[in-house]
Amino acid sequence: MTKRILFIDRDGTLINEAPPTYQLDSFDKLTFYPKMFEYMGRIARELDYKLVMVTNQDGLGTDIFPEDTFWPLHNLVMKSLEGEGIYFSEVLIDRSFPHEGLNTRKPGIGMLKHYLNNDEYDMENSFVIGDRITDVQLAKNLGCKAIWLNLDASLGGAEINDQAELLRKDTVALESTDWSEIYSFLKLGLRQVVHERNTNETRIHVEVNMDGSGKSAISTGLGFFDHMLDQIARHGKIDLKIDTKGDLHIDEHHTIEDTGLALGEAFAKALADKRGMERYGFALPMDEADAKVLIDFGGRNWLVWNATFQRERIGEMPTEMFFHFFKSFSDAARCNLNIECQGENEHHKIEAIFKAFAKAIRMAVKRDPISNYLPSTKGVL
Structure with a gap:
């Protein structure tokens, strides 16, 4: 039987992004979304999905984002998730900047090619969960569906209209990061x-x-x-x-x-x-x-x-x-x-x-x- 996958963004999805830089590089910026642990735990226990984390970390390893400010915080996030029975099969991190245009950066699929044309996976019934339009575009590029969080904060009305084709049939847009809604939707499914x-x-x-x-x-x-x-x-x-x-x-x-x-x-x-x-x-x-x-x-x-x-x-x-x-x-x-x-x-x-x-x-x-x-x-x- 083929396996469905949840490709889950990290910042803005599991944990709050910290304005004005939106770069999580210190422990005082780290906060988890309410009810995330409870309902991600239910998803991991009750629903038959493989969990894969996909995150863009602009310039990780450069002077503006040294690795020693990233890994201690990231490791705490992962250990906290595992403490609640939430295990990710793979964690994929892109370090490039947006202007570089690398295919490894979301919505590019360079890091995810091993999931494509693979009889082990049911991509049509898999989901990308994220808070940015690039997550929706990633879902389209992978041939799966999207759950788009923080709709009001992500785009203005004109930009939403520009992306109407993306949002037409395979995207569920939620106006807040409420993990109880995400859990209910995944459990009931997109019929x-x-x-x-x-x-x-x-x-x-x-x-x-x-x-x-x-x-x-x-x-x-x-x-x-x-x-x-x-x-x-x-x-x-x-x-x-x-x-x-x-x-x-x-x-x-x-x-x-x-x-x-x-x-x-x-x-x-x-x-x-x-x-x-x-x-x-x-x-x-x-x-x-x-x-x-x-x-x-x-x-x-x-x-x-x-x-x-x-x-x-x-x-x-x-x-x-x-x-x-x-x-x-x-x-x-x-x-x-x-x-x-x-x-x-x-x-x-x-x-x-x-x-x-x-x-x-x-x-x-x-x-x-x-x-x-x-x-x-x-x-x-």
């Missing part, structure tokens, strides 16, 4: 995924935020299908963006089936860590239609489909493709789905199924931030 699925028949872009508010932007070229996918976002409280370009000049089959596969693959990525998750869900009637959807994100795919339709199409969507969509989702998301529906109005029946599906997902992906419990007697999902 946000951007996923592409491209074939000769379809090109699909999916963005999913499992802990969203129900926002959606759906475009598949099939209006009724868009309407049904919108139900998943709205009633599941999931932020969902789907852009499908399919071979509709042939028929609807590939567009619908491949969208189900792409959405299921995105869910599988977003729900990779199921600790604290409910796992199961169920729901729901709509008017005269009685729909039941049971779901289990247990890692195994299976579909039970007890729904029939008397019309060949609803809107532009062939009713035979409803089964194929849910089968594709079940296979790709590795979940059990049991779907039943009875009723008279065909539109109501399928809409009830999609709404029930959304509500079932909402129940199943709900998490308890206090729990580290994996919902399985096997101990693995």
Whole structure:
């Protein structure tokens, strides 16, 4: 199993930086952030991350920053952390000045190349934690995510706008260095995924935020299908963006089936860590239609489909493709789905199924931030 990493800055993240020089070169400047030891200790004990410290120390070893003013203080910091059970696998220190432009200095990755293209590490689900925009840039350069601290103090509004692309999808910005928030976030995880699925028949872009508010932007070229996918976002409280370009000049089959596969693959990525998750869900009637959807994100795919339709199409969507969509989702998301529906109005029946599906997902992906419990007697999902 690949290992996730926390690349953690030292000054301004674990310990206060001391103005006006922001250089920690004497013991009277050393103060640790409140609750850092408590929650860093929990991260080290409870969460499965490798800890790596990455710090820029401008001119260390030169006359303006002699080594004998750095190492006694740094060693005290490390011993204090170890006294609380917080062990860093590696401590990487760059000594260059900003104007030198060396690739070893954050956001350069010169000191971190051994973590790249290495099957031991899950860089996509690793994080850089730091208080400067260079830490966010480092995360981007490494191909991982960022937790950015001290937002208000780090940049003004104009500078934030300039860095909008960096902050767009893989950065969590916290307005203070509150280690309880960092711990809670890491424990719950960033269940946000951007996923592409491209074939000769379809090109699909999916963005999913499992802990969203129900926002959606759906475009598949099939209006009724868009309407049904919108139900998943709205009633599941999931932020969902789907852009499908399919071979509709042939028929609807590939567009619908491949969208189900792409959405299921995105869910599988977003729900990779199921600790604290409910796992199961169920729901729901709509008017005269009685729909039941049971779901289990247990890692195994299976579909039970007890729904029939008397019309060949609803809107532009062939009713035979409803089964194929849910089968594709079940296979790709590795979940059990049991779907039943009875009723008279065909539109109501399928809409009830999609709404029930959304509500079932909402129940199943709900998490308890206090729990580290994996919902399985096997101990693995």
